[in-house]
Amino acid sequence: MKSDKQQFDFCQVGKQMPYRTPDGYFEQSAQQLKDLVVAKPKYNYSSRWWYGVAATLLLACAVYGLTAYISYKSDSRVVPVYSQNADNAGEWNDFAESDLFLDNMDW
Amino acid sequence: MQIFRRKTKADELIERYQQPLYWHIRRLVVSHDDAQDVLQDTFVQIFLHLSELRNADLERVWVYRIATNEALQWLRKKHEFVSLDTDEVSSLADSLMAEEYVDTGDALLLLFQQAIISLPTMQQAVFNLRYYDELPYDDIAEILNTTQGAAKTNYHIAKEKISNYILNHQ
Numbered sequence: 001m002k003s004d005k006q007q008f009d010f011c012q013v014g015k016q017m018p019y020r021t022p023d024g025y026f027e028q029s030a031q032q033l034k035d036l037v038v039a040k041p042k043y044n045y046s047s048r049w050w051y052g053v054a055a056t057l058l059l060a061c062a063v064y065g066l067t068a069y070i071s072y073k074s075d076s077r078v079v080p081v082y083s084q085n086a087d088n089a090g091e092w093n094d095f096a097e098s099d100l101f102l103d104n105m106d107w
Numbered sequence: 108m109q110i111f112r113r114k115t116k117a118d119e120l121i122e123r124y125q126q127p128l129y130w131h132i133r134r135l136v137v138s139h140d141d142a143q144d145v146l147q148d149t150f151v152q153i154f155l156h157l158s159e160l161r162n163a164d165l166e167r168v169w170v171y172r173i174a175t176n177e178a179l180q181w182l183r184k185k186h187e188f189v190s191l192d193t194d195e196v197s198s199l200a201d202s203l204m205a206e207e208y209v210d211t212g213d214a215l216l217l218l219f220q221q222a223i224i225s226l227p228t229m230q231q232a233v234f235n236l237r238y239y240d241e242l243p244y245d246d247i248a249e250i251l252n253t254t255q256g257a258a259k260t261n262y263h264i265a266k267e268k269i270s271n272y273i274l275n276h277q
Contacts, residue, residue: 008270015239018216019133020208026126029143033121036147037154 117154120170127240128174134235135178137224139208145181149174165249171242172250175232182228215273222272226265233258234265 128149133142152173160169203209203220211217223231229251236247237258247258 006274008273010238010266010270013216013219016213016216017130017134017239018203018210018213018220019130019139020210021129021139022208026129029129029146030121030125033125033147033150034117037117037121037150 116157120153121150124167124170128170131171131235131240132174132178134220134223134239135175135228135231136181137202138206141181141185145174145177148181149177152177167242168246168249171236171240171246172252175250179228179232218273218276219269221276222269223265225272226268229253230261230265230268233261234269237262 125146129142129146132145132149133139136142136145149170153170156173160166203217203224204211209217223234226234232251233247236242236250237244242250244255244258244262247262248255251258253261
């Protein structure tokens with residue numbers, strides 16, 4: 001069924017537009033764009049790469065530091081023999097002399 | 108070597124897409140100054156994400172999608188949201204008349220652009236991509252993240268609305 005409704009003829013306009021640009025715009029713009037895009041992404045690309053490296057190094061340092069700290073804390077609970085002073089040495093001697101196991105030993 | 112390759116690719120893409128993308132953006136944002144800004148942002152985005160373009164056959168769709176997104180994002184920022192309110196449409200139509208780089212000599216051409224501007228954003232984008240850029244519907248669907256059927260329907264509705272707008276305002 002053919003519609004009787006009036007339609008606008010698009011061929012009257014075609015692909016024409018009322019929009020204009022300043023003279024020589026595309027030549028100037030092309031150079032500006034080339035300068036902009038070649039400079040800008042290069043910076044971003046390298047900075048992103050460095051951010052990755054810096055973050056990895058920081059994480060590695062943090063893990064190493066934490067491990068070293070835990071290890072130091074657990075070691076410091078045992079008092080090394082060489083660190084005992086003269087007062088402690090007396091106590092240790094008394095303890096050794098009163099020790100049943102040592103007394104019963106057949107030297 | 109990498110910088111040289113990048114520069115060659117930049118020159119190639121700018122030569123190929125500078126003008127089509129400028130006109131595509133211009134039809135959406137109307138003003139020349141705004142189109143210039145959006146075009147710059149578009150090319151910056153293209154080169155920031157160039158490594159993500161795996162399939163060279165999709166290059167055209169990909170660059171048009173970025174340009175469309177940048178233009179719509181810009182419109183949203185400028186008008187807070189893109190709507191079909193009567194006030195919004197009349198302000199866009201007014202901006203067309205007030206724009207420096209618009210030829211006001213041909214009344215029919217102006218009316219035709221006003222009719223396009225009065226469309227909802229999706230119909231406007233579909234109409235421009237099909238009518239001016241002559242892109243196939245499957246490419247348009249990819250660019251606008253919709254289906255081929257929806258793109259076709261939007262195009263025909265847009266044509267109908269433009270026709271009615273012109274006949275009512277002539």
